[in-house]
Amino acid sequence: MANKDVxxxxxxxxxxxxxxxxxxxxxxxxxxxxxxxxKHGCDVGECGACTVLIDGKPFNTCIYMAIWAEGKTILxxxxxxxxxxTISDIQQAFIDEGAVQCGFxxxxxxxxxxxxxxxxxxxxxxxxxxxxxxxxCRCTGYEHIVDAIEKTQKKRIEQKKG
Numbered sequence: 380m381a382n383k384d385v386x387x388x389x390x391x392x393x394x395x396x397x398x399x400x401x402x403x404x405x406x407x408x409x410x411x412x413x414x415x416x417x418k419h420g421c422d423v424g425e426c427g428a429c430t431v432l433i434d435g436k437p438f439n440t441c442i443y444m445a446i447w448a449e450g451k452t453i454l455x456x457x458x459x460x461x462x463x464x465t466i467s468d469i470q471q472a473f474i475d476e477g478a479v480q481c482g483f484x485x486x487x488x489x490x491x492x493x494x495x496x497x498x499x500x501x502x503x504x505x506x507x508x509x510x511x512x513x514x515x516c517r518c519t520g521y522e523h524i525v526d527a528i529e530k531t532q533k534k535r536i537e538q539k540k541g
Contacts, residue, residue: 420483492528492531
């Protein structure tokens, strides 16, 4: 059981974590950093509940080794709020559109949606469904989730034009 220091940026802050070389990124982020938005769901990369952005791309942290995070920039749900704790537009859209029921999958869905809502061109509902297909929900039926993502993307595109 060898430990190794992992230097990375988490939610905009430089961090160093001493982790067992066998640890997953979800273990490091939940256990070492105390970030509760990373959910332990399937632990095999099937459900998406542990999704975060690593260098701007969504990854399942349960199958991403903590030591691979060396030098990476990681964004979790906690990093979407501003310094006053105000939630982001996509988080508000999930609330407004009823895309949250039990809430277990919500952080992963929101993080998987970030690359979608940051596009300059609107995505079709089918494209949105395809891009979030690595995330599973047992409660909402997905329509409200797609609605929230679509609404936020359109709003951001309009703001850029305006």
